[in-house]
Amino acid sequence: xxxxxxxxxxxxxxxxxxxxxxxxxxxxxxxxxxxxxxxxxxxxxxxxxxxxxxxxxxxxxxxxxxxxxxxxxxxxxxxxxxxxxxxxxxxxxxxxxxxxxxxxxxxxxxxxxxxxxxxxxxxxxxxxxxxxxxxxxxxxxxxxxxxxxxxxxxxxxxxxxxxxxxxxxxxxxxxxxxxxxxxxxxxxxxxxxxxxxxxxxxxxxxxxxxxxxxxxxxxxxxxxxxxxxxxxxxxxxxxxxxxxxxxxxxxxxxxxxxxxxxxxxxxxxxxxxxxxxxxxxxxxxxxxxxxxxxxxxxxxxxxxxxxxxxxxxxxxxxxxxxxxxxxxxxxxxxxxxxxxxxx
Amino acid sequence: xxxxxxxxxxxxxxxxxxxxxxxxxxxxxxxxxxxxxxxxxxxxxxxxxxxxxxxxxxxxxxxxxxxxxxxxxxxxxxxxxxxxxxxxxxxxxxxxxxxxxxxxxxxxxxxxxxxxxxxxxxxxxxxxxxxxxxxxxxxxxxxxxxxxxxxxxxxxxxxxxxxxxxxxxxxxxxxxxxxxxxxxxxxxxxxxxxxxxxxxxxxxxxxxxxxxxxxxxxxxxxxxxxxxxxxxxxxxxxxxxxxxxxxxxxxxxxxxxxxxxxxxxxxxxxxxxxxxxxxxxxxxxxxxxxx
Amino acid sequence: xxxxxxxxxxxxxxxxxxxxxxxxxxxxxxxxxxxxxxxxxxxxxxxxxxxxxxxxxxxxxxxxxxxxxxxxxxxxxxxxxxxxxxxxxxxxxxxxxxxxxxxxxxxxxxxxxxxxxxxxxxxxxxxxxxxxxxxxxxxxxxxxxxxxxxxxxxxxxxxxxxxxxxxxxxxxxxxxxxxxxxxxxxxxxxxxxxxxxxxxxxxxxxxxxxxxxxxxxxxxxxxxxxxxxxxxxxxxxxxxxxxxxxxxxxxxxxx
Numbered sequence: 088x089x090x091x092x093x094x095x096x097x098x099x100x101x102x103x104x105x106x107x108x109x110x111x112x113x114x115x116x117x118x119x120x121x122x123x124x125x126x127x128x129x130x131x132x133x134x135x136x137x138x139x140x141x142x143x144x145x146x147x148x149x150x151x152x153x154x155x156x157x158x159x160x161x162x163x164x165x166x167x168x169x170x171x172x173x174x175x176x177x178x179x180x181x182x183x184x185x186x187x188x189x190x191x192x193x194x195x196x197x198x199x200x201x202x203x204x205x206x207x208x209x210x211x212x213x214x215x216x217x218x219x220x221x222x223x224x225x226x227x228x229x230x231x232x233x234x235x236x237x238x239x240x241x242x243x244x245x246x247x248x249x250x251x252x253x254x255x256x257x258x259x260x261x262x263x264x265x266x267x268x269x270x271x272x273x274x275x276x277x278x279x280x281x282x283x284x285x286x287x288x289x290x291x292x293x294x295x296x297x298x299x300x301x302x303x304x305x306x307x308x309x310x311x312x313x314x315x316x317x318x319x320x321x322x323x324x325x326x327x328x329x330x331x332x333x334x335x336x337x338x339x340x341x342x343x344x345x346x347x348x349x350x351x352x353x354x355x356x357x358x359x360x361x362x363x364x365x366x367x368x369x370x371x372x373x374x375x376x377x378x379x380x381x382x383x384x385x386x387x388x389x390x391x392x393x394x395x396x397x398x399x400x401x402x403x404x405x406x407x408x409x410x411x412x413x414x415x416x417x418x419x420x421x422x423x424x425x426x427x428x429x430x
Numbered sequence: 431x432x433x434x435x436x437x438x439x440x441x442x443x444x445x446x447x448x449x450x451x452x453x454x455x456x457x458x459x460x461x462x463x464x465x466x467x468x469x470x471x472x473x474x475x476x477x478x479x480x481x482x483x484x485x486x487x488x489x490x491x492x493x494x495x496x497x498x499x500x501x502x503x504x505x506x507x508x509x510x511x512x513x514x515x516x517x518x519x520x521x522x523x524x525x526x527x528x529x530x531x532x533x534x535x536x537x538x539x540x541x542x543x544x545x546x547x548x549x550x551x552x553x554x555x556x557x558x559x560x561x562x563x564x565x566x567x568x569x570x571x572x573x574x575x576x577x578x579x580x581x582x583x584x585x586x587x588x589x590x591x592x593x594x595x596x597x598x599x600x601x602x603x604x605x606x607x608x609x610x611x612x613x614x615x616x617x618x619x620x621x622x623x624x625x626x627x628x629x630x631x632x633x634x635x636x637x638x639x640x641x642x643x644x645x646x647x648x649x650x651x652x653x654x655x656x657x658x659x660x661x662x663x664x665x666x667x668x669x670x671x672x673x674x675x676x677x678x679x680x681x682x683x684x685x686x687x688x689x690x691x692x693x694x695x696x697x698x699x700x701x702x703x704x705x706x707x708x709x710x711x712x713x714x715x716x717x718x719x720x721x
Numbered sequence: 722x723x724x725x726x727x728x729x730x731x732x733x734x735x736x737x738x739x740x741x742x743x744x745x746x747x748x749x750x751x752x753x754x755x756x757x758x759x760x761x762x763x764x765x766x767x768x769x770x771x772x773x774x775x776x777x778x779x780x781x782x783x784x785x786x787x788x789x790x791x792x793x794x795x796x797x798x799x800x801x802x803x804x805x806x807x808x809x810x811x812x813x814x815x816x817x818x819x820x821x822x823x824x825x826x827x828x829x830x831x832x833x834x835x836x837x838x839x840x841x842x843x844x845x846x847x848x849x850x851x852x853x854x855x856x857x858x859x860x861x862x863x864x865x866x867x868x869x870x871x872x873x874x875x876x877x878x879x880x881x882x883x884x885x886x887x888x889x890x891x892x893x894x895x896x897x898x899x900x901x902x903x904x905x906x907x908x909x910x911x912x913x914x915x916x917x918x919x920x921x922x923x924x925x926x927x928x929x930x931x932x933x934x935x936x937x938x939x940x941x942x943x944x945x946x947x948x949x950x951x952x953x954x955x956x957x958x959x960x961x962x963x964x965x966x967x968x969x970x971x972x973x974x975x976x
Contacts, residue, residue, distance in 0.1 A: 221705060224657070227653070232699060235692075246691075274835060278830075279821075279828050292809070296797055297886075297888070298823060298826040298889045337649060377541055384531040384533075409838070411847060
């Protein structure tokens with residue numbers, strides 16, 4: 088896969104060891120995420136947008152794993168988000184004592200993610216036998232079932248929604264979970280499971296016959312993907328402090344799809360870009376009122392017509408690629424070893 | 431017993447509408463192997479066109495029908511020409527996302543023009559006949575009879591005319607059909623025109639039965655009709671008809687015996703179960719992949 | 722014990738019998754070929770062996786262990802690899818990644834080490850890169866390591882597919898029409914390549930072919946299929962003049 092900026096790469100290599108730009112940015116970001124809310128030198132509204140961007144990045148990266156890298160057709164991502172949102176909310180409102188909620192927040196988020204992951208495992212099973220359109224329908228139906236189910240459960244507030252969450256989501260937490268989701272997905276992608284994921288997209292039968300345990304790989308992909316969708320949902324719920332089933336409908340799933348395909352399938356950098364652009368655009372176009380949602384889909388259609396692979400296509404920023412992968416060329420053997428090669 | 435028969439009538443009424451919309455999905459899938467996710471929203475446009483013709487143009491029933499059919503057909507063909515045709519060779523995903531985008535565009539465009547739900551004044555006399563304990567309304571007769579007539583006509587077109595033969599040819603082999611002289615673009619446009627106009631009819635009939643319409647109505651109804659098509663075997667025209675009535679029956683049954691909030695839940699759950707055991711639908715055939 | 726043993730293998734697609742009562746034994750390092758007119762069922766045999774289809778009846782065993790009914794990737798781990806009639810590479814992946822993917826089974830680290838990129842994962846990954854580059858070297862493809870495999874010329878794509886198959890450390894390699902689309906000069910090179918692969922990787926080879934030039938030159942034994950049944954079996958010299966084989970290919974003689 089190509090990587091931009093040979094000059095940038097040279098610069099990177101010239102820095103002292105341990106000072107890679109990726110790490111510097113991470114440290115800076117982490118520090119900023121504390122400084123900003125403490126000093127409010129950035130407008131509170133912008134802080135809110137930043138948090139939305141983070142949540143959308145998590146959603147976009149997690150969906151990209153299944154739709155982009157694996158080439159499957161999951162159209163019910165909002166369903167996983169809903170599960171995470173509700174589970175985390177119920178736990179933080181009903182289970183945790185009020186004073187402890189702040190400290191136990193990460194546990195609530197993890198619980199939300201875990202619940203989604205469990206359900207994600209279930210959705211993985213139909214994916215063994217069906218692909219393409221049929222899987223699209225299954226995931227679509229799944230998303231609708233989740234929404235319908237929540238509407239029918241009175242204890243969760245039904246169609247009126249669930250509230251009472253404290254505003255536990257803040258910039259440092261969003262930053263943390265965003266970085267974690269990107270890191271996990273990236274690690275998975277550059278492991279043997281990641282190559283399995285890609286090969287399933289390319290040619291599932293050839294993949295199986297090359298020794299890839301496709302069942303295990305699919306389960307892993309769905310579980311990781313839905314886990315982080317659940318995490319995003321949990322963070323979302325504790326930002327809005329109110330959730331109802333309508334928020335997690337097909338339109339939400341479509342929003343996430345737009346982010347993935349806008350930024351570029353099979354690319355972490357792409358997911359991030361897609362999430363950023365989409366969130367920002369949505370905010371910037373707010374004055375347009377309802378016409379903003381007329382413009383967005385039009386942009387999406389134009390995108391599909393003229394640049395279907397998205398902004399990043401299947402390419403990746405070199406920062407995300409593990410060193411071993413980037414510089415594997417250096418492992419070329421010397422001419423001597425070529426003596427006994429194939430005819 | 432009569433309660434049951436009454437519900438059967440209701441199921442036929444609802445099923446007819448689902449079947450008409452399902453036909454649009456299945457025809458497009460059969461010929462392009464593409465799920466036109468915007469079809470549900472075209473049905474919604476049909477309902478709004480009905481609203482416009484009844485309220486502003488003050489047209490009678492048949493004229494309203496014609497206006498809706500022509501309007502949606504035109505829209506459908508235009509969408510196909512500008513948004514789908516360029517993507518015929520592209521990966522499936524692009525077409526699906528585009529369809530989703532078109533659907534979203536239609537929904538929000540209509541929303542922008544009409545922020546509040548609209549009420550269609552009744553444009554058919556409200557006659558009701560009673561047979562023993564069962565009451566049949568003119569409405570129901572019109573919906574069911576018209577749907578069946580249209581479906582029979584469609585079946586005849588597909589099976590007996592040259593156009594129908596061309597449609598089937600293209601659905602079996604897209605590359606060879608044009609080599610045999612089949613005007614592929616024209617046939618595809620015709621398929622879209624017919625499929626969407628049926629959706630338009632469904633919009634009018636829906637407006638008859640449930641006179642309050644809003645821009646997002648196409649989502650739920652559309653998806654359920656789509657499920658009908660899948661249940662019957664997507665790509666199979668008779669399957670879509672059967673699927674539509676099955677879905678209508680299931681929905682009415684659920685509403686009759688369970689709290690109405692369970693309606694959608696049960697319908698989707700049944701779909702999932704069906705897909706697990708028979709992914710190709712009732713009349714669908716398993717396609718064997720050549721290795 | 723035979724490396725591969727197929728007994729009474731029958732496979733039906735609905736009412737159509739693609740293969741009837743097929744028997745075959747392949748020994749270690751043997752080089753055999755399956756030939757026959759189009760539609761005779763040759764690729765079906767491969768699909769059955771590799772687990773793409775589950776046989777209607779009959780048994781397939783590798784070194785005494787039954788493999789019919791197992792998942793394809795399990796069969797691969799038991800020592801059977803294959804290439805395809807119409808090259809099924811991972812087109813958007815690089816040449817290196819095609820081979821690395823097939824080294825999936827050569828690593829053993831699980832999901833958690835992968836997600837956290839623990840030391841074990843990193844070590845095994847480095848090992849896989851090493852193995853893959855060595856394999857590419859042997860096949861003289863290392864110059865293309867970073868190229869998307871779809872950019873390779875046809876002949877090199879074939880070579881890559883064979884290399885990828887060998888990454889799974891098979892005991893038996895199934896080649897489905899490896900000479901398809903090649904001219905006589907290329908076929909000669911292929912003959913050399915196949916012989917070299919057998920020696921270098923200590924592997925038995927079973928191939929399906931239409932090109933008599935390849936098959937007669939290299940196979941120790943031939944099995945002839947027609948309409949799903951074996952009509953002849955033996956050394957190439959015997960098969961060449963067998964009347965049944967000639968009839969199958971050329972049609973019955975008049976009179």
